[in-house]
Amino acid sequence: MRKKRYIFFSVTLIIMFLLLIARLVQLQLIETESYSKHHINLIEESVAQRTQEIIIDDGRGQFLDRNNQPLTYSEKSVLILFPFLKTMRWDSGKIASILEVSEDQLLDQIDKAKEPFVFSEIDPLILSDEQVEQINHLKIPGVFAVRKKFIEKNPLAAQFIGITGEQAETFLKRYPDKKGMQNQKIGITGLQKQFDEFLLPDGASKLVYHVDAMGGPLFGINVKYTGPSNPFFPVNIQTTLNKDLQDKLEKLVDQYKIKKGGVLLLDIEKNEILADVSRPKINPKHPYENNAVENLMLKQQIPGSIFKTVVAAASIETGVVKENEMFPCSEDLYEKPAERALGDLNFDESFSASCNRAFGDLAKRLKGKDPNLLEEYAKKLGLIGKISWQGDVYHFTDFRQLREDEGQVFSKEDSKVDDNFVAQTGIGQQEVRVTPLAVANMMATIARGGERQAVKAVSAIKYQDGTTMMDFPKQGNKDDSISKVTAMKLQGMLRHVVTSNQGTGRWFQNLPYEVAGKSGTAETGIYNENNQQLHNKWFAGYFPFNQPKYALVVVNLGVPENEGGINPLFSDIIQSIYEYDQ
Incomplete structure (x- = not known):
């Protein structure tokens, strides 16, 4: 009787162990980029847990007018600040002086931040080329002057261009071979919808900073820029609008x-x-x-x-x-x-x-x-x-x-x-x-x-x-x-x-x-x-x-x-x- 219990217990342990291995294979090898019915990308989620990042360009193609003027976005030189600065000693006075703002204003925004942000009071503070050079020359961890793409909140010809949004179910119906990418924005109306397949991003351009468990910088002043490797994409749609x-x-x-x-x-x-x-x-x-x-x-x-x-x-x-x-x-x-x-x-x-x-x-x-x-x-x-x-x-x-x-x-x-x-x-x-x-x-x-x-x-x-x-x-x-x-x-x-x-x-x-x-x-x-x-x-x-x-x-x-x-x-x-x- 005791022998049967040992055998039953051993078989049960082996089955549980095999199920655990199967689960690990599923998570680590098979469904890493499209897990569960929600098609979650586990690699991206795991990276997100140990990094702080800010998107410079979401990677979606944009719209131009007939003279190549941007209709849906603008590019501006801005200051990016990371929240771990509140735990460090750094030359905030020098940065404030370059920006021509008060040091208290600068530190107050950092103190309130929970994730990387563009420095501003209401609208982003636009930097000159000279300010960009001065700030980046200081090489302060978590302080970066970059060119960032801003999507217009009230674009011209809004109905003509159309709107975008995150619609995972629609995305997967439209692109069944792109499981795991369904959280990207897709075109819902207008030209955004008609030209959607051309506009889909290969990936966003980001500033990524690896942090420790306390949210502090892991690799000193090294910041990683990630973005699409193909210099030809994303494409832009040149409209006939003036x-x-x-x-x-x-x-x-x-x-x-x-x-x-x-x-x-x-x-x-x-x-x-x-x-x-x-x-x-x-x-x-x-x-x-x-x-x-x-x-x-x-x-x-x-x-x-x-x-x-x-x-x-x-x-x-x-x-x-x-x-x-x-x-x-x-x-x-x-x-x-x-x-x-x-x-x-x-x-x-x-x-x-x-x-x-x-x-x-x-x-x-x-x-x-x-x-x-x-x-x-x-x-x-x-x-x-x-x-x-x-x-x-x-x-x-x-x-x-x-x-x-x-x-x-x-x-x-x-x-x-x-x-x-x-x-x-x-x-x-x-x-x-x-x-x-x-x-x-x-x-x-x-x-x-x-x-x-x-x-x-x-x-x-x-x-x-x-x-x-x-x-x-x-x-x-x-x-x-x-x-x-x-x-x-x-x-x-x-x-x-x-x-x-x-x-x-x-x-x-x-x-x-x-x-x-x-x-x-x-x-x-x-x-x-x-x-x-x-x-x-x-x-x-x-x-x-x-x-x-x-x-x-x-x-x-x-x-x-x-x-x-x-x-x-x-x-x-x-x-x-x-x-x-x-």
């Missing part, structure tokens, strides 16, 4: 208190986005508040009379309108007295004054010829469908720079053959939905003489040393576009919107750049607490008229009919761009 224009336009949009809406500015020649302003503004602490992370310049909206440009193009090319034909513009779509008694107007005048009756009638004629014509011409003008650059990039097929809504003219086939529905569609109501990006693209297409191009948001991916990893070539589509003759007629009509005394754009007659464009006021069918219907107010155009350079869209969404006009904002933007160009 940082200076983006800044000017954001300030103007905020000056005019646009709560929902924004501005989109295109370079006509290259069809590149120069500025993208979306409001409401993102609150960095609560980015999803008011759904502010959405870039409204890429979201479909009701356009109102902006859509009459499509009806005009289709009417010209199909011949459903006669040059001197007159329209009863004192009547509405249903032959009742209109709110504006405009009298009888010809085709050009009807467009300038934005006569609903004329374009409701023309839409019905187009429907009689072919119910698909409105959709066909919306595509020819670059107003619906995929607008942004897309193509094969490395192992990505049909890679898209932007994820914009594709827009629509009709959502149901039945809508195309109903006279009343089609008439309302002709003035940009009912099921018509387009993005501000697409409206700007339409204006640029007309300004170029009908040549359609994909819109670019990014021009190149750049290595860390500034050389080009890849660029994004121009993409055009000449086969399915309006004729040059039609484009020229549309150009004249868009210009008359501004020059005509009855034109809805006459506000812009005296600007330093000659403007061509179209207004739009769309009913949304939504009412506020005062029972006022809310409207989308637009103006879209291009300038200078004779040598087109810019296409501009301004939109104020969901405002009462007698509030939120955007003409003063559009005007000030053109004035600001003119001054910038000079």
Whole structure:
């Protein structure tokens, strides 16, 4: 009996010993970089227990404007201090003298510190090159003057660039072969998401100090710098934005208190986005508040009379309108007295004054010829469908720079053959939905003489040393576009919107750049607490008229009919761009 107990006890010990060995093998050899369902990196965790460190650069790729100015970060020379200084004797007076601050201020911040930190009171104290040299010459343990990368808390073009965050589950779904790295930040919206795989870091750049159990320095004054070994990475994304224009336009949009809406500015020649302003503004602490992370310049909206440009193009090319034909513009779509008694107007005048009756009638004629014509011409003008650059990039097929809504003219086939529905569609109501990006693209297409191009948001991916990893070539589509003759007629009509005394754009007659464009006021069918219907107010155009350079869209969404006009904002933007160009 006793022998059996000995055998049982021995076997139990052997099993426990084998389990212990198996556990050690699991921890030390097999799952060192991806332990448990949480995929914990045990090597990194063990190093963290015996070091103090501060990140100089998190290693994620960043964004530049078209002139290589940083959009999402800034690099500054700052002073890094380690908390173990409070237990040492060191020449704090000399450092304070170099910094031109009081010694008490310096020691007070160190005394409060529990981990390495950037010296400051509120904002980091920026050092001159001379101060950097003087501080590092002293070789004081735990005192280092370095160049540190700071991520902007309130970056320009926040929705266009997008936000990042730590989402381990999303990371592993997106990159199942990168277990153990899931605590890195990934792109959640905007370009951050679209270009995420290019931006992922190989590792952070850090100042690392080995410490003993009491938190004191282990290796004297030796500090270890760790960072990616490949000098070409991380890559940076060179956007098409102009940082200076983006800044000017954001300030103007905020000056005019646009709560929902924004501005989109295109370079006509290259069809590149120069500025993208979306409001409401993102609150960095609560980015999803008011759904502010959405870039409204890429979201479909009701356009109102902006859509009459499509009806005009289709009417010209199909011949459903006669040059001197007159329209009863004192009547509405249903032959009742209109709110504006405009009298009888010809085709050009009807467009300038934005006569609903004329374009409701023309839409019905187009429907009689072919119910698909409105959709066909919306595509020819670059107003619906995929607008942004897309193509094969490395192992990505049909890679898209932007994820914009594709827009629509009709959502149901039945809508195309109903006279009343089609008439309302002709003035940009009912099921018509387009993005501000697409409206700007339409204006640029007309300004170029009908040549359609994909819109670019990014021009190149750049290595860390500034050389080009890849660029994004121009993409055009000449086969399915309006004729040059039609484009020229549309150009004249868009210009008359501004020059005509009855034109809805006459506000812009005296600007330093000659403007061509179209207004739009769309009913949304939504009412506020005062029972006022809310409207989308637009103006879209291009300038200078004779040598087109810019296409501009301004939109104020969901405002009462007698509030939120955007003409003063559009005007000030053109004035600001003119001054910038000079």
